[in-house]
Amino acid sequence: EIVMTQSPATVSVSPGERATLSCRASQSVSSNLAWYQQKPGQAPRLLIYGASTRATGVPARFSGSGSGTEFTLTISSLQSEDFAVYYCQQYNSWPWTFGQGTKVEIK
């Protein structure tokens, strides 16, 4: 099983600032990585797939990068609606696995 590790667990950011979230895989997942956003009481929402492709309707301030074992999600200028928990997920090999999540909170 591929273990996904996200860091930091929590990041405190002021509105308008940049947030950088990291995700590391225990072995290569190529570019088979997705990022999801989850707000309290809501289902996850797909943000990024293929490590760097924004899903339909996702604002351009969200960008993904990386391949192999190291990945980054960057939110260029945080808006109030972006404060949430973010999860990475690998879909390179079964079983699909998630990171433990990074909470983006208001500073």
Added chain:
Amino acid sequence: EVQLVESGGALEQPGRSLRLSCTASGFTFGDYGMSWFRQAPAKGLEWVGFIRSKAYGGTTEYAASVKGRFSISRDDSKSVAYLQMNSLKTEDTAVYYCSRRSISSGYYDYWGQGTLVTVSS
């Protein structure tokens, strides 16, 4: 508009069974693989299992934590996916989500709102 609606969540005792349903609309259900995920209280996301479309044999995959206890099936005529949960354990307590796998790869582009399963005596 794509919609996924889970139902069937309840309070159930350890050792008992429960069946969840995921009713889909807004797309050709039979063309897509479907997964179930779960999220225990204040925890992260866990993939539970997956069923392929009939075009890919309708076969299934399961997480080790549920293999042999849970099974997934589908009724394409009704646009419904099912999660049959047997021999429930307290650690199965979670919100269960169904989700549509992308037609092209293993990410999940639409999710239901979830249904709560509580396993307790």
